[in-house]
Amino acid sequence: MSGARVGHPVDHGGGSLTIAATFEYDGEVSVRLSRSRQVPVALSTLEPTEYGPFAYQVAWEPPDPEELRTDTPSQLHLIARARVQQSVARIALALLQGAGGTVVDSGGFVVDADELRAMATAAR
Numbered sequence: 001m002s003g004a005r006v007g008h009p010v011d012h013g014g015g016s017l018t019i020a021a022t023f024e025y026d027g028e029v030s031v032r033l034s035r036s037r038q039v040p041v042a043l044s045t046l047e048p049t050e051y052g053p054f055a056y057q058v059a060w061e062p063p064d065p066e067e068l069r070t071d072t073p074s075q076l077h078l079i080a081r082a083r084v085q086q087s088v089a090r091i092a093l094a095l096l097q098g099a100g101g102t103v104v105d106s107g108g109f110v111v112d113a114d115e116l117r118a119m120a121t122a123a124r
Contacts, residue, residue, distance in 0.1 A: 026080040027062040029087055031095075040104045051102040056095045060084050089119035 011017055016034035023029070036055045043051050060081070062068060067077040092103050093116040103111045 023080075023084070025063070025076075026084050027060060029084060029091070030057075030059050030061065031091060032057040032059070040108050042104050042108050042110050043102060046102060052100070054099075054101075056092075056099065056101075058088050058091045058095070060088055086120055086122065089116050092116055093120055 016032060018030050018032040020028050020030040033054060033056055036051075036053055039051070062077055062080055064074075064077065067073040073081075092111070093113060095101075096103050096113055096116065103116065105111050
């Protein structure tokens with residue numbers, strides 16, 4: 001994640017570990033590894049061998065989290081989201097290629113490697 005300042009891993013107890021990268025103007029992108037406690041509905045039709053016992057969560061926390069809850073986010077929020085979106089897709093793709101499994105987006109839908117590649121290289 002070019003331009004990021006990577007923080008120290010944080011152990012959340014219960015087998016959960018988070019690494020976060022902070023961007024001066026765009027907020028924070030975190031990757032959390034934990035043992036799966038819940039299976040997203042989209043995975044219920046798959047065999048457990050297709051997603052495994054561990055979950056990686058890639059998440060973006062904008063500089064102002066309240067912007068996520070408004071119907072009309074600021075232009076600065078929209079710019080930050082567009083810049084970070086490619087990084088999130090690249091991280092998810094790297095995890096998929098390295099660890100395998102199945103990617104589910106924040107809406108609960110399965111995303112395949114081709115979709116991730118398209119998001120990772122989309123023009124802003």
